Each structure stands twice: as structure tokens, then as C-alpha cells.
Amino acid sequence: MKENQMIYVNNLRKDFKSYSSRSGLKGAFRDLFTRNYKILSAVDGISFNVKPGEMVGYIGENGAGKSTSIKMLTGILTPTSGEVIVNGMNPHKEREEFVRTIGVVFGQRSQLWWDIAVQESFRLLKKVYRVSDEDYASHMEHVIDTLDIAPLLDKPVRKLSLGQRMRCELAAALIHNPPLLFLDEPTIGLDVLVKNKIRTFLKEINERYNTTILLTTHDLQDIEALCERVVMLDQGKVIYDGSINDLRARWMEGKEIHFQFKREVEKDELTKLSNGITVDWQPGKRKDLWIGHVEDNDEVISDIIARVVNELKIIDVNIKSITTEEIVRNIYEEGAVRE
Template sequence: MAVTLAIDVHGLRKEFMVQKNREGLKGAVRDLFRREYNQVRAVKDISFQIPEGEICGYIGENGAGKSTTIKMLTGILVPTAGEIRVNGYIPYKEREKFVRGIGVVFGQRSQLWWDLGVVESFQLLKKVYRVEDADYRERLAELTDRLQLGELLNRPVRKLSLGQRMRCELAASLIHNPKILFLDEPTIGLDIVVKTEIREFLKSINQRFGTTILLTTHDLQDIEALCSRVIMLDDGRIIYDGGLEELKNRWGKGKEVILRFAQPASLQRLKELTAGLEVHWSLDNEMTAKVWIPQEQAGVSEVLGRVVNAVAIEDIKIIETTTDDIVREIYKSGSAETKPARETEVTLHG
């Protein structure tokens, strides 16, 4: 069965001309008459495909090219080179038809009118997207219920807290039931309770309506909670595109297990019990020990099986390598595979 693509990108590139300012008064005067520019390539010939109904995490450090890519995918920016199809449309060419099938949430920019009541913003968006009255009423009722907006609908947007506004922004982006939802830092600055509510809501609309979601975020707990696939950018290039579990397996260093014993245990005894497993023991005190289990060297169950049968244990805590740790390690090394050579900037005169 053929897979239908929601997003299809080939050789996508975006270059900007950035003015190069010379130092001092003399340099400023020269800039008035003869400016120099650096050609900066923000996105460097990337290709990827996202099937309908997938939730994909699009991650990278500041300046990696994430937001530039999202702006091209949503038709805000025109690519320098390459091909884009989103819902079958070329975003920057077929704007009117294209925008009816997408929803966008930029965490630090609002699509709501600041001084209007929330529901008035929704009514304006209804007209922009040409949503039928019956569909709008049904959709608004569901979003109000799911995102707990009842008390917020008549408040001016400027009087909402950040968490309240983000719930309203999500509702605004979904009022026309788009096939694809682009989320750029949707949980930035929110407390853990609101973040959890938003994650659960996003999972539910994906499952119910098959909504495709492309999520950019610095909060890797968003990725863990929502995404099965991750695309990772560095310096405008894709350095990893694959499953989240595969990424963990490839880059996870191992697990640390903390054991609290019912009776004193010696380091020598613990090492004897796990001989041949290539694990590393350390003793905090005679009642508490830590064992480091390297990735692919031994299983936690095998180590615990040997110890539990010989020593009485009161408590066990397993600490895994987190996604944050893995991503930090990848960026430190430069690549999930191999580090591509960075391009030099080209100086142009104009």
C-alpha cells in the first residue's frame, strides 16, 4: 500500500544576504557608499519526507536552521533552491489554497488579536479560513471542552496568562481542522502541568483525526512524549533522521542502578556476583551501592538477577541516559554519523 506524504522536501536550500559592517567612523562612511555582504546559507540542501498522520520532532540548537525550514514549509519564506510539497501544494506559490490545510503555532508570536476577546479572534479566523457555520460551532465546542477554554473565551487576549494564551493559540490553529499542524516551541515558558495537558491534547488529535504534526522544540520531554521519529539539524544540515528509540540505542551510554541493601554488602562480594558482565561497581556506604551497566554489555535484568538471588535488597532505582544527554553528546561530537565540513562564507560586493 502506497504511503501518502504530508510533507515532501528535496534539496531544500535557503541563503540570506547579511550586511557586513566595517568598524569605526571611517568604516561607517565607507558602508554608506559601498556595502559588503556575507552570503549566509541557513539551510543546506536538505531532503526528507513525512507521511500523513506522523508526529515528527524537528530539533537542533539555536541557529541550526529549524525556524527557517518551518517558515519555508509554511510559505512565509521562498526557498533559494529545492522543491517543497506540503499537502500536495507548493507553499509559497499556492498560498490561498495551501493555508486552509495547515495550522501553525509559533510559541513566541501570537495569531490572536491582542485587544479583542478570544472568541472574537476565533470568529475572524473562521472568516479567514472560510469555515462553515455548523462546522465552526461543532469545532469550537470540542476545542473549548478539550482545552478548558470556557472561562477564557470572552477575555481580551492581553489579560491571559502564558499558559492560557497557548491553549487559545492551539485552538486558533485548529479551528479549521487542518491536515498538518506546525508547532514551533509550543510549550516554551509553560509550567509542567500545562505542558502535560498540551502534550495529551496533541496526542489525542493525532489519534482521532490523523493530524500530521511537525514539532520544533528545545524541550526534549516534548519529543519523548509525542514523537516516534526525530530529524536533527546542525549547521543547516540533517545529521540524524530516524526513530527515537534507535537514537537512544545508538547513543545511550548505559544505565546506572542504585541499590539499597537490607544488610551490609561488600564491594568484593558484588563484583564476584557479576563477574564476566563488564559492569562497574561503586559503594556509597555498606548499605548502598551503584552499578554502571554499559550499553550492549549486559542487561539490567541479568545483573539484578544475580544480585537479588544472593543479597537482600530493600530498594532499586534505575537511572537511564536521557534524550537531553544523548542530544548534548551528539552536538559535542558534531554528528550522529560523521561531521560534515562546514562551508565558508562568500563575501560579495554591491
């Protein structure tokens, strides 16, 4: 089974020692000879597979184990136990050969040299990855054109905006056209236009080169735009591995009706109007805005809208499905994924 997978992870675990200091001068002397510590599991026996050409969202709260597991997948950290095979290799045992087959973009770390022009960084990386002039020219011409970074190539990295730098970082990770791309918060802090440009580009390289992409992000709009599958971590364990559509079908229990009234409205007024219908009324950012959470039933939705409109003057009304972001937040608040 592992032979047909781009990423094969079986019961992967990473433990760290957490040391604590004793109080007082006597305790400090004792710490010189013996230290108190406990074992913390940052990654606690996770298992999942990624097929060639898949785009998978890898999500979790801070401290869930995402970064630690990504570091093991890229060969930076050695696992405490378990098995990991990426692109047919053991990442930390065959590191030199392995790193030539992957691309990595960390949103808060740069692989470009700060004080030299972007194109000089590209040339240095070309030498590092031993990319021929022909392959570099044919592949990077498309990358540079699609990401619209040609005007940036002669500028030092330190003079680029965040959005410009991230587009250049993405191009740098693809100089050797790797079959596997790890993206850790690639759109952090970027504006909508740059985000859309990066998303469009990632879709294109996935379709054109069958590039496998593992995407770690807190922006679930990136996941919805790019990935059909999501792996969700919590406290070092995989709590969900499946399609976004299945996640939404399992957790999306209703819809939201957004009302904007002509005047300030109290909750008691809305509760009386919805008597006999189960509605969870939540206030908006202003007192003339209210959100009614109801079951996904056309008759129920029509009934509650008719009751409110007949009694209260409204400026606007919208019906919205619950977003993936809200679903994921509810999962973490409740602590488990429903069976």
C-alpha cells in the first residue's frame, strides 16, 4: 500500500522532554545533578496517506502537532517512533537525496537571500538543486509569468512587500519542479488579490504537473478553494480525515437567517415571533442586526421570515449556509468529531 502513496504515515510519534526547575537555592543545586522532567507527546501516533496529485488541507489549532509532524515529513526532525515514507524515501535517513524531491514554503521564514536580487537567489537555488539551463528556462518562464514576478527579479528581497516576497518564495520552491510541495501558511498576512493569485497558481501547477500539495493554514478559505480533502489534528492526534463535503454534511445542521431591522430590536420580541419554531437568536455587531440559527428546512425558513417581516420593518434579510470555518470551530469547541 505504501508503494502507491506519495506520503505514507503510520503510527507516527514525537515526544519531547519538558524540564521543570525546583524552587529555592537548594533546589537549584539539586537541579545541577538531577533534573525533573516529564514526557510530552507533540505528535501522538498519527496515521494517514496522501496519493500522488492530491491537494490536502492539514489543519489544527496552535499546538495541535501540525508543525512538528511537517518537520518529520520534511526530514528536519527524527520521529520518536512510527513509520514515515515520503516519495518512496525515509525523510531523515535519506535527507540529501530526499530534499531534492520536495518544495517547502514557510509563511514566516524565507529561503531567499535578503540583500541580493531575487533572480540571484533563483540562480543560487538552481545550482543547489542541479537544475539544467534548459529545464530552468522552460519551467521557470511559466512560473514567473503566472505569478507575475518578472518586474521583481532585479530587486533585493528586503525591498519587496510581503505579498511580493511570498510570490517569489513560492517560485523559489518550484525551481526544481518537485513532485511534492509543503505549504505552511503561504497566504498569511496577504491581501485578497494576492491570495487569489496564489490559489489560482497552485491549482494550475497541480493540474499541469500533477504536483502533490500538503497545505497547512489557519485560513480555511484556502482549504475550501484548493482542497477536496482535509486532515484535522487535535492534541497530536488525527481527529478527522476525509472530504470537506463529508465534513460539511456531517456537521452543517442548519442555516443562518441574517436580519437587519430599521430600529433596535430586543431578543424577547424575536423569541415571541418565533414561538413554536426552534430558533437560536444571536445578536449581530449592532443592535439592529440579528442572526437566527434554524434547521435546514425550506418551510421553517419561509415561516420564520414571514413572521418577522409581518411584524417588524426590515432593511435587509439574507440566508446563509454555515461556513466550514464555523464547522471546524464547533468541532474544536466540542472536542471531538461526531461518529
